[in-house]
Amino acid sequence: MSSKAQKFSVGKTQTFSCSYLSEEMEQLLVIQEQGLDPSLFEQLLSLGFRRSGSTIYRPDCPHCNACLPIRIPVNHFKPSKRQKRTLNNNKDVNWTIVDHHTEQHYALYERYINERHRDGGMYPPSPEQYHNFISSTWLSPMLIELTLDDKLIGVAVTDILPNSFSAIYSFFEPDEHKRSLGSFLILLQCRIAKMMQKEFLYLGYQIDKSRKMAYKRDYNPHQILTSSGWNPPIPSDKDPTLPPL
Template sequence: MRHTLPIAPQFYVTAPQPCPYLEGRMERKLFTALQGDTATKLNDSLSKQGFRRSQNVLYRPSCAECSACMSARIDVSKFTPTRSQRRVSKRGAYLDRRATSPWATEEQYDLFREYLDGRHATGGMADMDMFEFAAMVEETPIRSRLIEYAHNRKLHAVCLTDILDDGLSMVYSFFDPALEKLSLGTYIILDHINIARELGLPYIYLGYWVPGSRKMDYKAKFEGLEIYKGGQWTPLGDPSQYSSDVHPLSNDPIAEQVAQIKLPDGRI
């Protein structure tokens, strides 16, 4: 009988490109493929180490001179809504939530296009067509769901969500930009906190928080927010104490970063 050892994931670095969060900066990502029988365990393990999923790839920032981007998650047990957030929950209470398999529809894409045109017309996803949208939604080797929010059968908001062993990872969300007064982006996060509590999961993974980026300010408003910094999760504390200043020694060399990654079978 032939025995084969599991193949360790290979890590790569993207070429530098303009940062979408901080003007004048260049971003670079460390990434690995997410595939095969170990995809779920690898996704669970690396998500705890600041990685994010995009289709069949796991990545995290690895910029040469900048360490502003930090993975963020909400500790559900420590979250208490603010008065403003309670108002958001109340305003959105009329919406019906439905969890579906990750299968793209034309209705979702139409809402996605409205969202991009209204909120991110010059962003990197601005030119995505239906086929690219379908790939973003459907190409997932792990347990993912589309959480839809609708009223009278009209779709108002959608979130592509991964179900991890310790929480929910909000991969990408979009909503009707004409309903600005409903604060649907905040409402989706608040409802995911409710879902996590229903499932007994301790964390909501929100992607990255970037001090100095107005696009990311809203994440710091959630009590119980933690950031991944220096190889561990710590409470955010006072957001004003964080800096987005550039320093040539901000990040360890790539080889050292890879050597510190813990794989799901206990290897490093």
């Protein structure tokens, strides 16, 4: 079904405690659609929506607008000195693209949530919670695996859309914190998006007041969705240079 013909309904949740800003109450616009067209989903991404499982949502909080949709125009992205060090420090890490979940993926996810996010909304983890969060009935994500000495140390779950990637979630080996694997996976998604001739990597929401979510502004240039559209405008002069991974 083409995106022009497709219809869907938008609902609104009740208010509930915000997972990122403890003093705020959260409310979401939600779309629950079992057969969404990827092109239409990409249009919704450009309007600030995100995917969790098969549900599409966007914050619509009564007294807060801290969640700012953010994306990277991958053809213009230039890694910082710190990000270049991250790339260099992970030259011994192998990456592979797969299209199916494994028991190893969940075991790593469980360990990651238990050790890094016990105070978050995804704790405690379970196989059902993992599947409902990562999987979708209408879109199969790409899974980027990181391995070191044949051991799985990281996974990025990424939606592939006609003109963009959407980073759903990444999880990695907590004991390898010195490698900055979360940053490495974003850099890797930028690289693969460019290889696949995509224009944007959507990173979800930037929340300046949240320590856990403020890192996304470190990837430059980036664009923030405002009332006047995505700003700043994409630079006119492209610099396609990226260091090798």
